[in-house]
Amino acid sequence: MNTRCLDERFRTVWSALAKQRPLVYHLTNSVAMNFQAQIAVAMGASPLMSLCPSEVEDLAKTADAVLINIGTPTPDSETVFAMAIRAAGSVNRPVLLDPVGYGATHFRTQLVDRLLQEGHVALVKGNAAEISLLSGQEASVRGVDAGYAPDPGKAVFDVARSWNCIAIATGPIDWVSDGERIWSVQGGHPYLASFSGSGCALGTIVAAIVAASRLPLEGALTALLAYRIAAETAALESRGPGTFPSALIDALHCLTQQGFPPVGERVREIIL
Amino acid sequence: MNTRCLDERFRTVWSALAKQRPLVYHLTNSVAMNFQAQIAVAMGASPLMSLCPSEVEDLAKTADAVLINIGTPTPDSETVFAMAIRAAGSVNRPVLLDPVGYGATHFRTQLVDRLLQEGHVALVKGNAAEISLLSGQEASVRGVDAGYAPDPGKAVFDVARSWNCIAIATGPIDWVSDGERIWSVQGGHPYLASFSGSGCALGTIVAAIVAASRLPLEGALTALLAYRIAAETAALESRGPGTFPSALIDALHCLTQQGFPPVGERVREIIL
Amino acid sequence: MNTRCLDERFRTVWSALAKQRPLVYHLTNSVAMNFQAQIAVAMGASPLMSLCPSEVEDLAKTADAVLINIGTPTPDSETVFAMAIRAAGSVNRPVLLDPVGYGATHFRTQLVDRLLQEGHVALVKGNAAEISLLSGQEASVRGVDAGYAPDPGKAVFDVARSWNCIAIATGPIDWVSDGERIWSVQGGHPYLASFSGSGCALGTIVAAIVAASRLPLEGALTALLAYRIAAETAALESRGPGTFPSALIDALHCLTQQGFPPVGERVREIIL
Secondary structure (H helix, E strand, O other), X not given: OOHHHHHHHHHHHHHHHHHHOOEEEEEOOOOOHHHHHHHHHHOOOEEEEOOOHHHHHHHHHHOOXXXXXXXXXXXXXXXXXHHHHHHHHHOOOOEEEXXXXXXXXXXXXXXXXXXXXXXXXXXXXXXXXXHHHHOOOOOEEEOOEEEEOOXXXXXXXXXXXXXXXXXXXXXOOEEEEOOOOEEEEOOOOHHHHOOOOHHHHHHHHHHHHHHHHOOHHHHHHHHHHHHHHHHHHHHHOOOOOOOHHHHHHHHHHHHHHHOOOOOHHHEEEEOO | XXXXXXXXXXXXXXXHHHHHOOEEEEEOOOOOHXXXXXXXXXXXXXXXXXXXXXXXXXXXXXXXXXXXXXXXXXXXXXXXXXXXXXXXXXXXXXXXXXXXXXXXXXXXXXXXXXXXXXXXXXXXEEEHHHHHHHOOOOOEEEOOEXXXXXXXXXXXXXXXXXXXXXXXXXXXXXXXXXXOOEEEEOOOOHHHHOOOOHHHHHHHHHHHHHHHHOOHHHHHHHHHHHHHHHHHHHHHOOOOOOOHHHHHHHHHHHHHHHOOXXXXXXXXXXXX | OOHHHHXXXXXXXXXXXXXXXXXXXXXXXXXXXHHHHXXXXXXXXXXXXXXXXXXXXXXXXXXXXXXXXXXXXXXXXXXXXXXXXXHHHHOOOOEEEEOOOEOOEHHHHHHHHHHHOOOOOOEEEEEHHHHHHHOOOOOEEEOOEEEEOOXXXXXXXXXXXXXXXXXXEEOXXXXXXXXXXXXXXXXXXXXXXXXXXXXXXXXXXXXXXXXXXXXXXXXXXXXXXXXXXXXXXXXXXXXXXXXXXXHHHHHHHHHHHHOOOOOHHHEEEEOO
8 A cells, every 4th residue: 555545545534533523432530531521522523421330331322432441440440341342332333442551450450351351342552561461471561651562563463363453552653453464653742752641632532533434443543643743733832741732632623624634654564 | 771781780790709709619520620620710719629428518518609510420429419409508509500411311311300309409501402401392412512402592491490590501602591581692712612621611600600699690691701701812812722721711810800891792681 | 058058959859850750659639630640740750540449559559659639538538548558658658648628527637637647647738727727726728728827837847746747838838847847938929829739739749759759858848849940930931820730830841851940048947
């Protein structure tokens, strides 16, 4: 696939968003929740947040995609998240799982393993250390920040293959695989790693684009590119990690209105 | 009432705020909570957030007004919110109810209906679709965003009359009724609809002004006008939906210090 | 100790932060949580938020410091917070307690009293009214904002002595004591008191510096100075209380990169 074809694909996938205003049901952590909501609205999606078991099934069946982020879990998380996964699965809606802090505590590791066994997770997105640990590699995690990850390219491939999903590992370079092929995505700005909730917000973007396009792989690549392209603009309008997040929202909103630019060398297929 | 009289009224109601630093007890959702707190502080009110049943009654009795927003409900919400309504009612403090997502799930619809039956809700504020559904009209809701609402002017009138309260329906035009008369409020900027939590923050402003002035109808109109006037200033200082919310806080703070300007054609009484 | 010696001390304590990327485990309120996370990341610390009893002990033992902020308590707070204090104590990690709303409700007062009796709290940081009440002085509190506090200098001294900890009382002037001596810290900008979560964020800064330096007293003084110095820069880059918090994050990040400036007359030892 040559670059011009890819550009055309990304532009088509991205434009699905503006047409549909997809409803993205977030079962997410209480730290990044507000930022995720702002990101979703800015790109033309409709976010809805609830952890209430009394309405989880209704919401998961109504939404165009379900995002599960385990950043601030509770003792009920396994039950509630599993309800959402099953309900979404029953109506064939995509589920994205963000295993925040996988490996940081036994509780989180076990929670993620059980959710994956539900079998309806279409996309798994974590930082490189989380995805590497999930793939069975040796990696180091401390807290919820990125730790050491020796081979994230192989990690996404293995996770995608094991769980029959699209796997995304984020970091200075992002890695994506569908279990057949592997892509890397670059560009952006170091400020993307300078604030809390950056990875969570990327989850929202992926879920929104997949919700609108129903194309998990191309949706994931388009989302990763959109985030990095928006970050390049936002960095010019900010003075540090405090003013960057709101500039990023502005830039993403602008990208939604102006359409997708050529992606250049930012994305590459990797030959193993 | 001519426009000059109205201007004088709004100025008086608004100035009550600066004199009193009213304590507004928020039982609210976890997405907009921080923004609501910032809005309250910027306009000279004192926000307090807690959903803890062990202190709900103490707080509801101490506060100058109670705001209940069902945006992220829990299985305990009905019990906790009802405790707050009764405690506030027992000491004659105004309660504002924001029925976020009314109609989106059976759980939320039932929750709101039961809270209204407590009989101590002084103000109901929702988007046009929520208030229209509450009034018994056919309207469409999907998620927590505004949907289709055929006649919000009649809806606020009917809700105000049914529940003996001030009803407010927000949208491109806001509608307010006390069950006798109907007003519309216009102005502002499209950015007001471009970020998550905008309606929730308006609830905070209404509750704070009513807390300070003890005038539910004039307080509501003053709050709606203040939000739109501040938005007009904030839009000039922002580059998009990301930078707009903090500019809006700045503008509201400025309005608190500089006093209320003439409102011009922004508010009108509607003759049915 | 002359001023030049002090400057050297603060510079050394501050520089410990950049070297270590300390993990600060926050058990904190849902209003300020996001801002605290941003502040931590901007200064080079690694924040982790969780209130989940299934992982509290693991996290408290892994972290370099534990911050407990009771701003939005739940019925489980006493159990969960006590677990964190004991776990941190068992591995000799510092615990900072922020008694938000002490005196505002019976529930909060009792919660704080019980947590202090665990005996492992290294630092207590509150506004002047909270710390004054905690010291047994007559003071007035309404909600969670600062009320009336007659003698915060004596209050920090008494609290530090009673609980064998570093006590910090914030306000237009901050007061710090280790139970032997008392310091005051000044400077900054009135905007520091103009937004919700300002005191909570200061707790994060204190905890992060103490985590990195393992020096509770000098860490506390350095943190108070850093916050006020950053605020002076941030005020120049903001237009009001809405744009100030993100400018404050930028300024704190800048201070982390550029090193600690001379503190001048901002800090003084008080002779009783």
